[in-house]
Amino acid sequence: MKRKTVSLCMITRDEEAFIGKAIKSALALVDEIVVVDTGSRDNTRIIAEGYGARVIDYAWHDDFAAARNTALAAAASDWILVLDCDEQLQSVRPVEFQRLLVDPGIAGYRVRTIGAGAGEHASPFPDIPLFRAHPDVRYRYPVHEQIAPSLTLQATTDGLVIADSPLVVVHDGGAADQRSRKRDRNLRLLRQAVIDYPEEPYFEYRLGSETLLQLDGEVLPIAGLSTSLAHLESAWRKVAALPQDMRRLVAYGVLLAGDLAAAQLAAGHAEAATKTVATARAHWGASPRLGLQAVRAGLAQLEGRGQDEPPSGLVDDVRRDLAALMALNDEDNSDLAVLIHGSRGDLALNEGQVADAAEAYEQALSLDQQHSGAWVGLAECARLAGDRKRALRLYLRAVTASEWNVKAWHRGCSLMEELGFHDNAQSWRDRVSEHFPECPVVDERPVAERNGSSDPVGIGELIP
Numbered sequence: 001m002k003r004k005t006v007s008l009c010m011i012t013r014d015e016e017a018f019i020g021k022a023i024k025s026a027l028a029l030v031d032e033i034v035v036v037d038t039g040s041r042d043n044t045r046i047i048a049e050g051y052g053a054r055v056i057d058y059a060w061h062d063d064f065a066a067a068r069n070t071a072l073a074a075a076a077s078d079w080i081l082v083l084d085c086d087e088q089l090q091s092v093r094p095v096e097f098q099r100l101l102v103d104p105g106i107a108g109y110r111v112r113t114i115g116a117g118a119g120e121h122a123s124p125f126p127d128i129p130l131f132r133a134h135p136d137v138r139y140r141y142p143v144h145e146q147i148a149p150s151l152t153l154q155a156t157t158d159g160l161v162i163a164d165s166p167l168v169v170v171h172d173g174g175a176a177d178q179r180s181r182k183r184d185r186n187l188r189l190l191r192q193a194v195i196d197y198p199e200e201p202y203f204e205y206r207l208g209s210e211t212l213l214q215l216d217g218e219v220l221p222i223a224g225l226s227t228s229l230a231h232l233e234s235a236w237r238k239v240a241a242l243p244q245d246m247r248r249l250v251a252y253g254v255l256l257a258g259d260l261a262a263a264q265l266a267a268g269h270a271e272a273a274t275k276t277v278a279t280a281r282a283h284w285g286a287s288p289r290l291g292l293q294a295v296r297a298g299l300a301q302l303e304g305r306g307q308d309e310p311p312s313g314l315v316d317d318v319r320r321d322l323a324a325l326m327a328l329n330d331e332d333n334s335d336l337a338v339l340i341h342g343s344r345g346d347l348a349l350n351e352g353q354v355a356d357a358a359e360a361y362e363q364a365l366s367l368d369q370q371h372s373g374a375w376v377g378l379a380e381c382a383r384l385a386g387d388r389k390r391a392l393r394l395y396l397r398a399v400t401a402s403e404w405n406v407k408a409w410h411r412g413c414s415l416m417e418e419l420g421f422h423d424n425a426q427s428w429r430d431r432v433s434e435h436f437p438e439c440p441v442v443d444e445r446p447v448a449e450r451n452g453s454s455d456p457v458g459i460g461e462l463i464p
Contacts, residue, residue, distance in 0.1 A: 201250075
């Protein structure tokens with residue numbers, strides 16, 4: 001079969017530290033390099049031209065989609081590969097790359113993106129940086145630009161599909177100050193886009209999601225949660241108002257629903273989160289992201305019921321969603337496996353099955369020692385077993401793994417109160433008030449009632 005040609009398309013500005021590595025990572029796979037430069041004042045252009053790139057000058061006007069589409073319009077190959085200057089394509093053999101391109105049923109490929117540095121995470125949006133060249137396939141949105149809307153429409157018209165690929169892109173967001181500047185720029189553009197395009201739900205979705213702080217996929221009740229939640233709810237209403245055939249083409253629908261449900265859970269609205277997930281599944285089908293949020297929403301309702309009986313079928317729903325997640329999971333997705341084991345532990349703990357819960361949390365930690373939620377789970381297990389000294393140490397281990405684990409602070413605080421360490425408990429309570437000002441009222445009672453107590457432990461041994 002005839003070899004397919006590929007154009008590497010990039011936009012850039014003052015990226016001399018990165019652009020060479022980005023181009024080099026794809027050099028053996030592409031037939032031409034098109035770089036749209038939006039006003040570099042360093043050696044970016046010289047470096048790009050040194051790799052054989054055709055550099056096009058472009059006057060920047062706060063529109064990423066327009067800049068990217070300038071590159072697409074100049075490309076002359078069968079396929080397009082899009083990379084940012086701070087991205088590198090992991091090594092792949094040219095023959096394996098060509099196998100992807102010669103499949104006649106594929107319009108484009110999703111590519112997994114991973115962060116290069118500790119604490120640096122790429123966007124969860126399903127990137128599609130490799131797709132067939134077509135004059136009607138163009139980027140949309142001036143900020144957080146996406147090819148998915150037009151590519152999905154064209155693929156549907158041509159009877160093609162967008163598929164997953166084994167390709168991996170490594171994203172290096174640079175130093176913390178660089179990431180902060182980019183984030184501030186994106187927030188400015190998003191706020192303006194919400195004003196300029198009031199009927200477009202995408203910008204409110206991205207604005208709401210941009211300001212969420214998440215830990216292991218759970219949104220945290222930091223300052224600004226209510227504002228973010230309002231943006232997400234507004235975007236959700238606009239998507240829900242679309243005709244059904246158009247709604248199914250909303251490529252970010254599952255992500256919007258996942259973030260909205262997580263934010264609703266952070267605000268203490270578990271039933272609303274359950275409803276959001278159910279509606280999203282009706283629109284876009286099952287997915288691991290929605291399954292996790294369904295489990296978390298169900299667990300939140302179980303934990304909040306007190307001594308009341310759970311709603312009919314709720315436990316069965318949680319078990320069914322967990323089983324579906326386990327069936328979807330594969331050995332390569334250790335992140336999902338960690339979350340599944342943690343949720344299994346939470347369900348077992350809620351049902352008073354302490355040994356089963358501890359085993360599930362240990363399985364999660366065997367995959368990721370920094371999963372703070374599993375450390376909290378083990379602390380709860382120790383607490384229910386009457387070993388309060390060990391429980392307090394495990395709460396400390398949890399906040400060491402992540403200072404943003406609000407549950408660890410709350411539960412550790414309540415244990416200190418039980419043990420009579422009121423000053424330390426107040427210190428932890430102040431920490432919650434400072435870092436989580438929008439935290440809903442939390443019931444700090446143990447997961448299950450227990451009898452007896454142990455002697456107070458030496459708090460100086462445990463609290464630094």
